[in-house]
Amino acid sequence: MIDSLLAPGKVATAGMRAQSERLLVISENIANAQSVGKTPGADPYSRKTVSFKSEVDNVSGATMVQVADYGTDKAPFRLELDPGNPAADKDGFVKMPNVNLMVEMADMREANRVYQANLQVFRQARELVSMTIDLMRT
Amino acid sequence: MIDAISKTSLLPELQMQPASAPTINKSGAVGGFDSVLKSVAADTVNSLYKSEMTAVAGINGKATVQQVVEQVMAAERTLQTTIAVRDKVVSAYQEISRMAI
Numbered sequence: 001m002i003d004s005l006l007a008p009g010k011v012a013t014a015g016m017r018a019q020s021e022r023l024l025v026i027s028e029n030i031a032n033a034q035s036v037g038k039t040p041g042a043d044p045y046s047r048k049t050v051s052f053k054s055e056v057d058n059v060s061g062a063t064m065v066q067v068a069d070y071g072t073d074k075a076p077f078r079l080e081l082d083p084g085n086p087a088a089d090k091d092g093f094v095k096m097p098n099v100n101l102m103v104e105m106a107d108m109r110e111a112n113r114v115y116q117a118n119l120q121v122f123r124q125a126r127e128l129v130s131m132t133i134d135l136m137r138t
Numbered sequence: 139m140i141d142a143i144s145k146t147s148l149l150p151e152l153q154m155q156p157a158s159a160p161t162i163n164k165s166g167a168v169g170g171f172d173s174v175l176k177s178v179a180a181d182t183v184n185s186l187y188k189s190e191m192t193a194v195a196g197i198n199g200k201a202t203v204q205q206v207v208e209q210v211m212a213a214e215r216t217l218q219t220t221i222a223v224r225d226k227v228v229s230a231y232q233e234i235s236r237m238a239i
Binding site for chain 2 (some may be wrong): 020129137
């Protein structure tokens with residue numbers, strides 16, 4: 001059993017890690033918001049999703065967070081009229097990725113906030129430990 | 139990067155430092171406390187070493203920023219504790235040496 005003031009640091013670290021994975025997925029989605037297929041009628045980039053799960057750490061006994069798995073969004077692709085594109089079908093429509101920049105931005109903001117919250121937990125735990133150790137001085 | 143700590147030549151020296159302090163008071167039975175201090179010092183060195191290794195791994199891109207920060211914070215905490223204990227021990231010996239006989 002680990003010191004309960006030291007465990008929050010580990011849990012917050014796991015949380016920050018999970019959120020940075022999420023940020024990675026969001027950045028991939030945004031970067032590929034215009035990635036279409038190469039051949040006529042080919043499927044474009046489909047939005048990636050990430051989900052988390054709780055995981056009990058054997059060493060500390062604390063419940064950490066972990067990336068459960070990555071998935072793809074099943075939402076239909078947006079059709080855009082662009083006859084000159086190599087990916088255009090016979091009617092001139094190109095399948096565009098099902099990435100909505102607004103959704104990605106909101107998701108990114110949320111990941112940012114959760115990361116900051118974890119950071120605050122880390123800071124708080126560290127400060128408490130520090131203050132307790134400082135009792136030994138003077 | 140703290141260059142001096144990563145040098146292994148310094149490690150035995152660091153371990154010996156607190157261990158030599160109780161020898162001043164060897165006439166009194168402080169054998170147990172001596173070994174406790176020794177293990178605390180060794181613990182500190184280990185923790186610092188671990189944080190150094192993680193920092194290096196982080197620079198090489200093999201550890202995440204969070205891991206590096208966590209290890210460095212753990213090392214800082216251990217060092218803080220050791221310094222606090224050392225200060226207490228030193229002041230205790232000073233008290234004893236100042237005692238009127």
